[in-house]
Amino acid sequence: MSSVIASTRFSVLDRSRTREGHEASRALRDTVDLAREAEALGFHRFWVSEHHGVPGVAGSAPTVLAAAVAAATSTIRVGTGGVMLPNHRPLVVAEQFGVLASLFPGRIDMGLGRSVGFTDGVRRALGHGKEDAEDFPGRLAELLGWIDGTQQAHPRVHAHPAEGLRIPAYVLAIGEGASVAAAAGLPLVIGDLRGREKVLRAIEVYRRDFRPSARAERPEVIVAGTVAVAGTEEAARRLLVPEAWAMAYSRTHGDFPPLAPAELIERRTMTAKERELYERGLDGHIHGTQEQVVEQLERAIKETGADEVLVTTSTYDREALTDSLRRLARITRPQARGVAAGPRRPIAAGPDGEKRERWEA
Secondary structure, three states: OOHHHHOOEEEEEEOOEOEOOOOHHHHHHHHHHHHHHHHHOOOOEEEEOOOOOOOOEOOOOHHHHHHHHHHHOOOOEEEEOOEEHHHOOHHHHHHHHHHHHHHOOOOEEEEEEOOOOOOHHHHHHHOOOHHHHHHHHHHHHHHHHHHHOOOOOOOOOOOOOOOOOOOOEEEEEOOOHHHHHHHHOOOEEEEOOOOHHHHHHHHHHHHHHOOOOOOOOOOOEEEEEOEEEOOOHHHHHHHHHHHHHHHHHHHHHOOOOOEOOHHHHHOOOOOHHHHHHHHHHHOOOEEEOHHHHHHHHHHHHHHHOOOEEEEOOOOOOHHHHHHHHHHHHHHHOOOEOOEOOOOEEEEEEOOOOOEEEEEOO
């Protein structure tokens, strides 16, 4: 058992990807089912995402979906990866998380991002433009002020029932958001693992500029990315095919489609540009047999110094996705059904006050 992997938390984010031949409602139910499985396997947290006007994603209301996930589980932490602050008023976000944290105390995470809509049309429909992302630090500070009870911009207005609750906040970043997380003294969620050099530069900036806060005394880094585990390297690679094609299609047609079966994509005639983007989309992900994935995970964790890995794998075959998580659970040895377990020991209190547990090496 790798001591590096043993001392790292592992979590899951599901984007509620729609699939050809299935209704969008099925994608949402699949997300809830996967959360139950992740809990049984001992993963640390389960997050859902926010996308608007995207045919390939059913998860358009992350706090609503997080409520469904939390209601269907009992121990795993549940949150958002994330709520996109440019799309919402901070007061409303605070109130929504206040309701979640009140209904499911000690289990709710507030992951926050700065992205805006996928297309100009979606942004107009949301009533926001790309420039709204530039005010992310201000919106973040306002949101935290509503929860802490320190905001002064709106006297005698309070965010009930959020005010005074301990709701852990996390900043999602691709690169530039790392400085925002550092200045706010919040944990950083960054991806993806394929762009390793860019990720490492951002993490270096984050750790260098981090300001301790009431929410986090030290830097905390969660790295996000695809991890696909199967019986063979080729089977693991085929798990990557549907998402790689969806990304290639979106960049050549301007529309992000539902996932298609791998066997149909592999028989597809592609343009030169589509083929280039598709092949690029297959490269760099952590995938393979359990032995191969152990080696790749060790390298990624050592290079990034990650406290946690957030697995974001999407694929058409949900049974294969569940099997991948089960195989990953055998690698990470969480205390779970059907997975060999060992003794745990608490090592520290996290920024949210909860006990962190890691496996004895």
